[in-house]
Amino acid sequence: MKIGDLVKQHGVSVDTIRFYEKQQLLTPSARSEGGYRLYSHADNQRLSFILRAKSVGFSLQQIRELLQIEDNKSQWQCSDVKDKVQHKMTEIAEQISELQRFYQALAQLDQACCGGSVSATECSILTALEQGQPVLAEQHIPKQECAKC
Amino acid sequence: MKIGDLVKQHGVSVDTIRFYEKQQLLTPSARSEGGYRLYSHADNQRLSFILRAKSVGFSLQQIRELLQIEDNKSQWQCSDVKDKVQHKMTEIAEQISELQRFYQALAQLDQACCGGSVSATECSILTALEQGQPVLAEQHIPKQECAKC
DNA sequence: ATAAACCCTTGAGCTAACTCCAGAGTCAAG
DNA sequence: CTTGACTCTGGAGTTAGCTCAAGGGTTTAT
Structure with missing residues (x-):
């Protein structure tokens, strides 16, 4: 082949x-x-x-390690393999957590802005990024009533 | 400064x-x-x-774009900013989805293996990676009763 | 006046997982 | 026997976001 x-x-x-x-x-x-x-x-x-x-x-590095086991199975234990799987699960869970933190922060920014076709000079998203005041959900104003936009 | x-x-x-x-x-x-x-x-x-x-x-590239708006707010609209936020949210949601797919696949592998201190020659995780048969949850055997381990 | 702490530029290196290129050799079909 | 498809090696380039090092100049404190 x-x-x-x-x-x-x-x-x-x-x-x-x-x-x-x-x-x-x-x-x-x-x-x-x-x-x-x-x-x-x-x-x-x-x-x-x-x-x-x-x-x-x-990752390729992790696959290399798995292949070392695969190549010499008799010298390894089930726990060695399972540990690698669980370690990877932990890694991925951490990555998911970080992304979820990002997502929630973005959702808050998103809610704070009407998204209308009005000048960005008073956009709550930009303000939040400038001033770092966390945009709370309560501050959300429905599109029709948004004073700024 | x-x-x-x-x-x-x-x-x-x-x-x-x-x-x-x-x-x-x-x-x-x-x-x-x-x-x-x-x-x-x-x-x-x-x-x-x-x-x-x-x-x-x-990303820095996306920040560069946000800064372009920030530098010239009056020429942009709220929607321009909100679009960027929502686009990022979509991106991140996709990344989360992929990681969750990984996680679920790993969880299935994890469940299939007892993780005991027994030779890896019959490890269900390795078998699954070799043969690509999806490891179903039903195949899980409690540690005490695992025939292979 | 001198030493320490700070700052400058240029350019290279790092990680991950490829991707592409040049220039050359091999193989199969007609 | 030639053409075209396939393969080879070696090495450079890609992306993102830094990080480091060399070799120097500037400030500040004593």
Whole structure:
């Protein structure tokens, strides 16, 4: 199996495959006489493993670690694997929290502004960014009654 | 006000301030005879604006756009500002969704594995990554009864 | 007057995960 | 036997947001 075949099967680019090789994730098990990379069925499955791990959020570094276990399963325990999954879950939960904080802050800004076609000179969003006074939900004024806009 | 004063007030690094200048976000309004950057009160407030925008998730590019409005408020409308906020909210919501998909997939993997101190040769997480069969919640086996572990 | 603390510019390096390019070699079909 | 599709290597470039280092000039305190 040549690199192009692999690429067609998995929908990644040739450059990506070669990049994964440089990253020690996937080394072809053989080379043709002309120097072409030749991939075995096992190599093919290894790529599947990598792409699935990627699809649940693991970084290439983390995938490298998972592959170390995969390559030598008998020397590792279930807990080693589960720990990696749980660690990743924690990481992602933290990222979600930060984004949710962003989202809530933005929602407050959003509520404070009528969004009308009126000069931005008194826009509550800009004011909040200038002065840093947290825009409270109570300050929201319905579009029709917004004094400023 | 010299760069060091600004830095102390805002808790960012000197390099960061100079980087923001290179990025056209914050230019000191004057220079001393010796060539030192001198920041006015308005410059100081501008930095506050930048840092607040950053704290709700805006990228430097997006902050640059917000500052264009801020610099010329009368030529813009409330809707221009609100649109930027809402656009950012959409962006962040998408990021959260992706991370939640990751999280759920990881949670399924996590549930499938007992996490015991037993060889990883039969670990359900690795199997799932190898074979790509989605690990269903029903397949979960309580720790005490896990046949494999 | 001199040392410490501060500031200057230029330019490189960092992380992550690719992506692209040039220039060359290989292989399969007609 | 030639054309076109495929592949090779090596190295540079991309994005975002800094961060650091070298080699110097400026201010301030003693």
